[in-house]
Amino acid sequence: MRIIKYFFIFLISGLLSYAQTDEEVVKTIYNTSLTNGKSYEWLDYLSNTIGGRLSGSTNAQLAVDYTKSELEKLGLDKVWLQPVMVPKWVRGEKEMAYFQTEESFERINICALGGSIATPEGGAEAEVIEVSTYKDIATLGEEKVRGKIVFINRALQPELINTFEAYGGCSSERYRGAQEAAKYGAVGTIVRSLSSRQDDYPHTGSMSYGDLPVENRIPSAAISTNDAAKLSEALKKHPNLKFHFEQSCQQFDDVVSYNVIGEITGSQFPDEYILVGGHLDSWDLGDGAHDDGAGVVQSMDVLRLLKESGIKPKRSIRVVLFMNEENGLRGARKYAEVAKEKGENHIFALESDAGGFTPRGFSFNTNEANFNQVLKWKSLFKPYYIHYFELGGSGADVRPLQSEGNVVAGLRPDSQRYFDHHHAANDTFEHVNKRELELGAATMTSLVYLYDKYGVNPLPEQKKIKD
């Protein structure tokens, strides 16, 4: 017996001496992504061969088929589709708008907001009342608003370093503007695009009529930042100018679509799940390369990079390509609902949905013990210029998976350029840099590797049970 015991001690210490350190594994992951990554090639196809992938569209279905088939080629343990009913909103013909004064006729770059109704036959045309936030509409009251087009002209705050904060400060203007203006008798709303740049691109995005009865709804659109400035300037000289816009968008009945899911089943703790994901749907104006093609292909590559780097996960690693983040979050809700029904224990869920730019770190929604654990890993990421590890924020699709004891997180790429492209016609493949995308995939894979190896900190009561 003694000999056998020593033999095992010898064997184990021999294995350990060959085992790679975390530093070495992380280096292998980054090297593999930068020399043999697949994210950029997948993104090329998703962006240039398929294009924009609005929920319920043919393109969205093509994206489901393509990513499923690509995941199947990776030799995962399981690949499947999870059905989910999604809204189907269609933009229709390209929108047009203009305003006229005695001096000039000005074309305006405009796009319907997602979920908006169409303008009446021949377009909506009215005088304009400019406000700096939808909250001013109530103050103005019906007398000043009735029969007008409400123009919400609120710029993102340039002094906020994190552009997501600037966006967050303005997104209600787009989402709630129409329902508020309609209450006071407006005939339409136009919203300054939620962009960090002065340019000619209108940026779409979701809006809601809340509980407004169908017959009271009014069309809502975004105009470019340059045109918002132009219109605002013109209104100072010509307060009674007429603004005209036409859009033919339409809401159809919900249709069936899918979350695309792939899994490497864990060798030791198959019932502990680690999830990486992004959303497969996008808006329709560009090709959705940054939002969120990048997150989709990075998440797919996480599983592939684990394999290519010779890592055999102890826990089950899932990639989930969520459908319908942009205008409904139906895919995320469905996934969380099914996971709950099945009692699946998601210890860690990571989303990439902030663009394919140089990764800077992660934001976490979790408890203190888990956050302290991840801070201990921070130094492993220093050689890759990954420095941002902060509490607060994860991703819309993984947030429903949060529990008391787990970790949900978001990849945080550099945010400076994101809202130049977000939801606009210039969210296209050529604005994604190959190396930046690959660095993001490697950064995600490295954190997944660490959670797979070490798990999360159990809650005190779980600890007791285990002890």
Next chain:
Amino acid sequence: MRIIKYFFIFLISGLLSYAQTDEEVVKTIYNTSLTNGKSYEWLDYLSNTIGGRLSGSTNAQLAVDYTKSELEKLGLDKVWLQPVMVPKWVRGEKEMAYFQTEESFERINICALGGSIATPEGGAEAEVIEVSTYKDIATLGEEKVRGKIVFINRALQPELINTFEAYGGCSSERYRGAQEAAKYGAVGTIVRSLSSRQDDYPHTGSMSYGDLPVENRIPSAAISTNDAAKLSEALKKHPNLKFHFEQSCQQFDDVVSYNVIGEITGSQFPDEYILVGGHLDSWDLGDGAHDDGAGVVQSMDVLRLLKESGIKPKRSIRVVLFMNEENGLRGARKYAEVAKEKGENHIFALESDAGGFTPRGFSFNTNEANFNQVLKWKSLFKPYYIHYFELGGSGADVRPLQSEGNVVAGLRPDSQRYFDHHHAANDTFEHVNKRELELGAATMTSLVYLYDKYGVNPLPEQKKIKD
């Protein structure tokens, strides 16, 4: 007397209680740059109205005139030009190249390297010998090299996270390739562009014939990364294919040009100088927006942002726009020479010459005491995602100013995209993001503010004298 003394104590503590903390001043600087910066407007003019600014060219002179005049508008204490003789190399007509096999005729994207001679009348045409580094040429020897065009096909290492390291590992191929190949009888060299990307842009840059006699010199050019791959592939099937290239570049006698200098004279220690700068010259293929228009306008804005933020420097702050960094470094040498003659004590010199991308931090050449001092300031930069404070590296133009006791440094922007544009026709204004540029200017200004307020750590012997 006592009353007067207490009055002063009262007055001083009153002033102190109104003084802003460093956190507040840094915040003011960032806010000012992001809401009222001028760097982007200046860069627009420098890039789009003037364009590429090769040393000795009319454009370089226009850039001298423009920046001097803009500095004069800022109400600095002094603005002047410092004459310096610079090389004048002219590209001539656009280059052309092709190769032919029995199967096809292939056009090649090519550009002469800076400093190269022209091809003979009618072009250079020969068989090609491919090497992966200029060091292989000696091994091949005259027998295999004579009469051939040497093709140096070395890619930047993708796995290096800092692309400047990858560039540094290959830059000798471009710089020394021709002098080495000429020794063994080659008729020309073509070098794979030092780019991080696969695309069609050839990237120029400086090369040197060393001490090679004029009659032995051979023309040298860069070809795009896509074409390097294409040529390498073709050579496998057709090792005897003929490569043809034509360039008409020419070296003229040196001409006079200028460093452009502006100064805010210090209120308390006017003989201690703090320098910020970039280089005004650029290559000629693009408009030099990243290399180094960005550094020029950021440096100009440092002095303006100090003023706009209400900071009155104790030390003298100089902006220096160096001439001829790209192919001679004559401006930097001249500035350092004059500074030495005058015994000017430059306690801190900071260059921005790594592109106008999101700033990540600084690299320093200095002693340990000074480096420890700057590390204490690191936390002030955290709200702005500035995290990189490392020893090793500053900037080619400020390096000659280094002394035992001072600090020379370089701004370190995100490096992932830099070599996609560096020295190529796509180094243009539209690839610079306004916010990223302004964040860089604010980051530089903040560090200048801190050095102005606190000075540098004196050397032990200086300390003793002061004690």
